Amino acid sequence: MTRHQLYVHEDIPYTSHNSCGVIHICEENPRIAAYVFSLAQDMMLDDFIDGSDPGVAVALTEQIAPSLVAYGRDAQHTILDQIRARTLARNLNIPLLGLGGTEDGVIGAMAGLALASTRNDGRFLQLGKIRDFTGPSTVEELLAGGIDEVWNIAGPRVTSGTVQNPEGKSPKACPVNGRAILFVEERDGELFPIKRD
Incomplete structure (x- = not known):
């Protein structure tokens, strides 16, 4: 969805x-x-x-x-x-x-x-198991749960680390050429999701 x-x-x-x-x-x-x-x-x-x-x-x-x-x-x-x-x-x-x-x-x-x-x-509201991930989640968990790729908004692809998703909120990946991409930004060495429409 x-x-x-x-x-x-x-x-x-x-x-x-x-x-x-x-x-x-x-x-x-x-x-x-x-x-x-x-x-x-x-x-x-x-x-x-x-x-x-x-x-x-x-x-x-x-x-x-x-x-x-x-x-x-x-x-x-x-x-x-x-x-x-x-x-x-x-x-x-x-x-x-x-x-x-x-x-x-x-x-x-x-x-x-x-x-x-x-x-x-737009962005995905429901995809695979992504709604099960509320709060901080590892990139590996997110990829196994239905997100195709995690990309830093500054350019590089992210393959490891923990995305600091707010408690009670699931990640919001975006459709990009038919793939579910979660955009993040790095702040003080930590990964934070970027909400995009």
């Missing part, structure tokens, strides 16, 4: 940071996609924040067109409306549904599909 940051602007109502979450399905199967769409819809209706405007969409890789990727990038720096989101969904045959409030959540749902498809945006 990845989180993607959208445009934060006073004219855009949002409940928490205007971001969207995307569940990645490895199986390219229309029946599984339809099942996940239904399941996500039910789960979101059961557990969304009052006052929010959730939306849900699901797409196979073949449905992610350049026009959708452009839309996702626009959603990171421009105010968009539902019309463009719904038009894209209809033209690309992508199931899309607003689940409450103004239904503006369809904007973020479509943007999330686009941004996740680039494999170079």
Whole structure:
């Protein structure tokens, strides 16, 4: 699961940071996609924040067109409306549904599909066992738990040491060319994770 940051602007109502979450399905199967769409819809209706405007969409890789990727990038720096989101969904045959409030959540749902498809945006919220690692963790543990590589923000790859993740917080790796990369910085000889969107 990845989180993607959208445009934060006073004219855009949002409940928490205007971001969207995307569940990645490895199986390219229309029946599984339809099942996940239904399941996500039910789960979101059961557990969304009052006052929010959730939306849900699901797409196979073949449905992610350049026009959708452009839309996702626009959603990171421009105010968009539902019309463009719904038009894209209809033209690309992508199931899309607003689940409450103004239904503006369809904007973020479509943007999330686009941004996740680039494999170079956002950060992982769930991947392998990374949520099990709260507090300081060794690089070796993180690599065994699902992170592909650890890189110092100043350049070199990190292969050993302990990442001083805050207590109660799991590391937030980023998708980089489809790989889960945890960025760290060295301060006073210790490694600290860098939060990136």
